[in-house]
Amino acid sequence: MAQREQVEVEESSVLAHFGHMGDTPITITDGDGAYVRDSAGNEYLDFTSQLYCVNAGHGNEAIVSAMNDQLDRVQYVSSAVHNDARTRLADRLADVAPNSLEDVFFSISGSEANEAALQIARQFQDASTVLTRWRSYHGGTYTTAGITGDAAIRLPVESHAQTTGNVKFLPPFQGADPAFDADSPEELAERAADHLEYVIRNQGPDSIAALVTEVVGGSSGAFTAPPGYFERVRDLCDEYEILLIVDEVITGFGRCGDWFGSQTEALEPDMLTFAKGVTSAYAPLAGVLMRPELGDALREDAMDIGQTFAGNPVACAAGVAAIDEYEDFIPNVRQLAPTLREKLEELERHPAVCDVRGRGFHWAVEFADPDTGEPVFDPRIEHGHNPVDDIVAVAREEGVLIGGGRPSIQVTLSPPFCVDERDIENAV
Numbered sequence: 001m002a003q004r005e006q007v008e009v010e011e012s013s014v015l016a017h018f019g020h021m022g023d024t025p026i027t028i029t030d031g032d033g034a035y036v037r038d039s040a041g042n043e044y045l046d047f048t049s050q051l052y053c054v055n056a057g058h059g060n061e062a063i064v065s066a067m068n069d070q071l072d073r074v075q076y077v078s079s080a081v082h083n084d085a086r087t088r089l090a091d092r093l094a095d096v097a098p099n100s101l102e103d104v105f106f107s108i109s110g111s112e113a114n115e116a117a118l119q120i121a122r123q124f125q126d127a128s129t130v131l132t133r134w135r136s137y138h139g140g141t142y143t144t145a146g147i148t149g150d151a152a153i154r155l156p157v158e159s160h161a162q163t164t165g166n167v168k169f170l171p172p173f174q175g176a177d178p179a180f181d182a183d184s185p186e187e188l189a190e191r192a193a194d195h196l197e198y199v200i201r202n203q204g205p206d207s208i209a210a211l212v213t214e215v216v217g218g219s220s221g222a223f224t225a226p227p228g229y230f231e232r233v234r235d236l237c238d239e240y241e242i243l244l245i246v247d248e249v250i251t252g253f254g255r256c257g258d259w260f261g262s263q264t265e266a267l268e269p270d271m272l273t274f275a276k277g278v279t280s281a282y283a284p285l286a287g288v289l290m291r292p293e294l295g296d297a298l299r300e301d302a303m304d305i306g307q308t309f310a311g312n313p314v315a316c317a318a319g320v321a322a323i324d325e326y327e328d329f330i331p332n333v334r335q336l337a338p339t340l341r342e343k344l345e346e347l348e349r350h351p352a353v354c355d356v357r358g359r360g361f362h363w364a365v366e367f368a369d370p371d372t373g374e375p376v377f378d379p380r381i382e383h384g385h386n387p388v389d390d391i392v393a394v395a396r397e398e399g400v401l402i403g404g405g406r407p408s409i410q411v412t413l414s415p416p417f418c419v420d421e422r423d424i425e426n427a428v
């Protein structure tokens with residue numbers, strides 16, 4: 001990788017996103033496979049995939065070449081007009097998606113895909129309440145921050161946005177401050193599903209448009225559902241006629257070892273939102289995959305929603321090429337996921353580690369309070385010094401990028417799919 005001129009961040013006009021992730025005093029200038037380099041010439045093994053996006057790694061020639069070919073033909077077409085790259089990508093997505101999903105509505109970001117899914121659900125159901133989960137993340141727009149279970153993100157918008165109303169929260173499954181006392185994963189699944197049914201019955205099923213859930217929690221800490229939970233969720237949604245929207249913005253496109261996390265969990269959603277990995281982040285693209293009856297309803301009763309850059313042909317060409325690449329990369333995830341899991345689970349023997357959880361190439365390691373040995377839960381952690389920043393900074397000094405999380409002390413490890421066994425060993 002070439003060395004670049006140093007950039008003075010302190011004097012720049014750029015305002016940072018996701019300020020709660022702590023100060024990141026590096027400027028990335030180059031990427032190659034699973035590695036990135038900063039402006040000072042330091043190289044890092046990137047176990048964040050840059051916000052869980054760059055699944056195929058940096059500098060993938062097939063994706064770059066597909067984008068260049070598309071740029072040579074036509075670089076932009078109105079989103080109200082069809083373009084062949086978009087049609088090809090829609091067909092490829094329907095091929096690899098869970099069987100229940102056939103139609104696609106494209107967006108630009110994961111937040112906008114979730115916004116669209118909520119709007120479609122509320123209109124189709126003629127109901128407004130949305131069920132979601134504490135310690136989830138669904139986006140940075142008013143509505144999606146409003147269904148996000150991370151108090152630090154939700155509260156600032158909730159206090160002054162009417163659009164976030166009619167949202168009810170369900171508890172996560174593990175981690176600090178657990179809501180259910182259960183002796184086995186099966187009992188946990190039963191308790192969590194019974195609680196969901198209790199909420200539905202007391203809320204009034206007819207008032208509920210949708211349940212939105214990640215299949216494996218994302219930036220909130222890779223929470224996995226206990227076995228049998230999602231089967232009950234599907235049954236309850238059918239019984240009470242509630243649409244099940246699965247947010248696969250992180251878990252889509254091989255991150256859990258299958259094309260989608262829903263397939264890993266044997267779950268058939270009514271809608272599935274995706275972003276990030278669809279193009280391996282070579283261009284911004286997102287969307288909502290949905291059941292044909294919802295697609296037909298949109299065709300018949302066209303909702304006047306859309307975005308100028310949704311389904312941009314260059315982004316869609318990147319998407320088709322990325323999906324072709326994943327055909328080869330997903331077997332690598334499947335093959336190496338047990339190694340990553342074993343190595344991380346060895347950390348559980350360390351007295352500072354209280355939980356290790358995840359699927360495929362998406363894991364969280366949670367740390368205990370050194371004095372009590374217990375998990376730490378503090379929704380105000382972002383206002384003071386977050387100990388996670390220290391852990392992330394030490395890893396960075398050692399040449400590995402990992403993600404930080406709240407409101408407990410946890411880090412996430414989500415490598416690109418092109419890593420090998422030695423990379424995993426080095427990072428862990």
Ligand code: PLP
Nearest residue numbers: 109110111137138139218249250
């Ligand atoms: N949903 C999940 C699970 C996410 O992790 C994210 C972003 O990190 C989003 C939605 C929002 O996506 P975007 O940042 O592209 O708007």
